[in-house]
Amino acid sequence: MPLLKNGSIIIDDWITLGLDDPKPDSGDIVVPYARLLKEWESLTDHDGRLGVIFTNIDRVEALTLFLPRLALIVLPFPSFTDGRAYSLARQIRETGYGRELRAAGNVLPDQVQFMLQVGFDSFEIGDRFTAEVWLKASRQMSLAYQRGLYRTPGQHDVWSERHREAEPWLEQPHAG
Incomplete structure (x- = not known):
């Protein structure tokens, strides 16, 4: 499946494995979290990068021990109205995870800017x-109202832009 990443459409070169699929000798693999727990030792010896599909019913604390070894975390959206992966993405970024965080499943182009603000960087x-609709969505907003945790290059918030050249506001005593 193609990916939207860094404002471009690219081919996904990761191999997605199920719970029982044989592990290839080499290459970048992404596995379900249950398999990561079950086969951690053999997965760390794999010749290639390792990623995980982390469902929105799991807690981020359960993933923290694995984060230094993971090059990709995929957060599925079972439906476009299920926003739990937004919260997970922000929590994962707050742990300091700086590698690829991917949105998968029922993702819509009009959600891309919000997803970028919480830390997703591929879709x-x-x-x-x-592809044109996805590319347009990735460039649609360069300003956000909220001061988000995770910023893509060139993305700023409205408040900072409005006050970029203003003098610092000093607290004034209240009348009365």
Whole structure:
């Protein structure tokens, strides 16, 4: 499946494995969290990068021990109205995780800017929307109202932009 990453459409070169799929000898693999728990020792010896599919029913604290070894975390969106992966993404970024964080599943182009603000940096895109729609969505907003935790290059918040050249505001005593 193609990916939207860094404002471009690219091919996903990760091999996604299920719970029982045989592990290839080499290459970048992404496995379900249950398999990561079960086969951690053999997965760390794999010749290639390691990623995990972390469902929105799991808690980030359970993943923290594995974070230094993970090059990719995939957070699935079972439906576009299920926002639990937004919270997980922000929590994962707050732990200091700085590698790829991918949104997968039922992701819509109009959600991309919000997802960027909480820390996602790649998105699985299906054939429901054209590549042009996804690219336009990735460039649509360069300003955010909230001061987000995670910023993409060139993204700023409205308050900072409005007050970039202003003198610092000094607290004034209240009348009365």
